[in-house]
Amino acid sequence: MYDAKSMKAEEFISDEEVRAALAYADENKDNLELVDALLDKAELLKGLTHREASVLLACEDPERIERMFALAEKIKKDFYGNRIVMFAPLYLSNYCVNGCVYCPYHAKNKHIARKKLTQEEIRQEVIALQDMGHKRLAIESGEDPVNNPIDYILESIKTIYSIQHKNGAIRRVNVNIAATTVENYRKLKEAGIGTYILFQETYHKESYEKLHPTGPKHDYAYHTEAMDRAMEGGIDDVGLGVLFGLELYRYEFAALLMHAEHLEAVHGVGPHTISVPRIKHADDIDPSAFDNSISDDIFAKICALIRICVPYTGMIISTRESKAVRERVIRLGVSQISGASRTSVGGYAEEEPEEECSEQFDVSDKRTLDEVVHWLMDMGYIPSFCTACYREGRTGDRFMSLCKSGQIQNCCHPNALMTLKEYLMDYASEETRAIGEKLIEAELNNIPREKTREICADHLKKIEEGIRDFRF
Ligand code: SAM
Numbered sequence: 231m232y233d234a235k236s237m238k239a240e241e242f243i244s245d246e247e248v249r250a251a252l253a254y255a256d257e258n259k260d261n262l263e264l265v266d267a268l269l270d271k272a273e274l275l276k277g278l279t280h281r282e283a284s285v286l287l288a289c290e291d292p293e294r295i296e297r298m299f300a301l302a303e304k305i306k307k308d309f310y311g312n313r314i315v316m317f318a319p320l321y322l323s324n325y326c327v328n329g330c331v332y333c334p335y336h337a338k339n340k341h342i343a344r345k346k347l348t349q350e351e352i353r354q355e356v357i358a359l360q361d362m363g364h365k366r367l368a369i370e371s372g373e374d375p376v377n378n379p380i381d382y383i384l385e386s387i388k389t390i391y392s393i394q395h396k397n398g399a400i401r402r403v404n405v406n407i408a409a410t411t412v413e414n415y416r417k418l419k420e421a422g423i424g425t426y427i428l429f430q431e432t433y434h435k436e437s438y439e440k441l442h443p444t445g446p447k448h449d450y451a452y453h454t455e456a457m458d459r460a461m462e463g464g465i466d467d468v469g470l471g472v473l474f475g476l477e478l479y480r481y482e483f484a485a486l487l488m489h490a491e492h493l494e495a496v497h498g499v500g501p502h503t504i505s506v507p508r509i510k511h512a513d514d515i516d517p518s519a520f521d522n523s524i525s526d527d528i529f530a531k532i533c534a535l536i537r538i539c540v541p542y543t544g545m546i547i548s549t550r551e552s553k554a555v556r557e558r559v560i561r562l563g564v565s566q567i568s569g570a571s572r573t574s575v576g577g578y579a580e581e582e583p584e585e586e587c588s589e590q591f592d593v594s595d596k597r598t599l600d601e602v603v604h605w606l607m608d609m610g611y612i613p614s615f616c617t618a619c620y621r622e623g624r625t626g627d628r629f630m631s632l633c634k635s636g637q638i639q640n641c642c643h644p645n646a647l648m649t650l651k652e653y654l655m656d657y658a659s660e661e662t663r664a665i666g667e668k669l670i671e672a673e674l675n676n677i678p679r680e681k682t683r684e685i686c687a688d689h690l691k692k693i694e695e696g697i698r699d700f701r702f
Pocket residue numbers: 332333334370371372373406407408409428429431447472473507508509510511512515550590591
């Protein structure tokens with residue numbers, strides 16, 4: 231029944247195979263010889279299968295867990311360097327016809343304020359985001375064919391890309407909207423989106439159906455096969471994710487990797503990113519009602535193992551997590567984080583009054599973008615506002631093959647420095663700027679190729695002089 235190349239959800243996420251993988255993991259979790267062999271294999275940077283990965287997740291030997299963390303850190307450094315890509319979510323509408331029991335946007339929630347941004351309101355939100363320094367957004371919306379049809383989403387994307395305010399511009403719009411048709415994915419591709427993101431929520435079919443009792447999202451196969459339709463529609467960067475807390479984490483982890491294996495087997499390219507959200511408190515939602523919540527230690531282990539098992543897939547951590555948790559997992563392999571996020575519909579341009587709350591969930595990390603940038607640099611990371619890969623067409627398998635050959639570092643590092651420089655010149659506080667300038671100087675000397683170093687130094691000078699016509 232298990233067939234990674236099948237286009238049917240119940241075959242590529244075969245429940246039987248997930249259970250077999252978990253049984254294999256239980257049988258072998260104390261087989262330290264096998265665990266060591268798997269970690270040796272992971273060191274070759276070719277990833278691990280869902281069965282192998284499940285053994286590592288089940289293994290509780292402290293020394294081996296330390297080795298997993300150390301290896302995740304090493305892979306992160308070797309592949310992604312010390313760059314962390316920055317983004318912010320932009321909620322367009324919270325009208326929703328679905329019944330997701332963990333989400334306050336569910337149709338039966340009558341006390342949440344329902345809002346949908348007009349194009350003028352989107353303009354105001356984007357200007358506020360640009361004024362913070364953001365260049366990359368993820369647009370979010372509930373599913374409602376009447377209030378938020380695809381034409382509304384497309385018009386909104388057009389509006390976002392059209393806004394040039396001071397030196398600001400949104401250079402990449404990622405999209406997190408409900409599963410849709412090949413035709414609509416084609417339209418999103420034509421609108422110039424970056425990654426199409428869709429969280430599976432849970433791969434466990436029976437639980438999925440219970441957690442999504444009503445609305446179009448109830449259809450497990452339609453939701454699970456969405457990435458295949460997106461790729462058929464020409465979108466080659468897709469982002470997977472599981473909402474941890476809904477089901478047993480070991481089940482989700484094995485199935486998530488099976489989904490990645492399926493995309494690679496069928497489309498020749500694995501997921502561009504994996505997100506690891508955990509359920510949060512929200513209007514009408516009490517996270518303690520979900521009994522599969524995971525501890526911070528397990529969460530960190532999952533992040534480390536994702537880094538080891540799919541080394542070429544970026545990992546995203548949102549402001550659902552606190553500063554302390556983010557600090558811990560960034561080291562283990564996270565490559566993208568959001569900063570200064572609002573999960574309300576509107577809320578960047580003007581704070582939302584409490585009685586009109588439209589938030590999707592509480593954020594834990596409430597710091598400003600300047601504070602987040604400052605914090606990252608204090609830890610030796612380079613906050614990057616770069617979108618060059620996407621703008622230069624380095625997406626999908628082209629991006630993956632560059633990544634696999636280790637080449638991506640040659641362009642990413644200087645681009646990250648130059649976009650950080652733009653940020654420091656245009657948006658940073660004095661203190662953040664001072665730290666950043668020192669970091670850039672030190673990092674410039676770390677560029678091995680002399681020619682690249684010279685070009686980068688020249689561009690940095692131009693940015694300082696106010697020139698902003700580079701294509702990052
Ligand atoms: N409506 C789209 C869909 O069905 O996929 C867009 C998704 S929604 C705007 C973004 C994500 O937020 C969801 O996929 C879900 O995983 C997550 N989410 C919903 N409720 C949440 C909660 N209470 N805590 C944390 N994350 C939540």
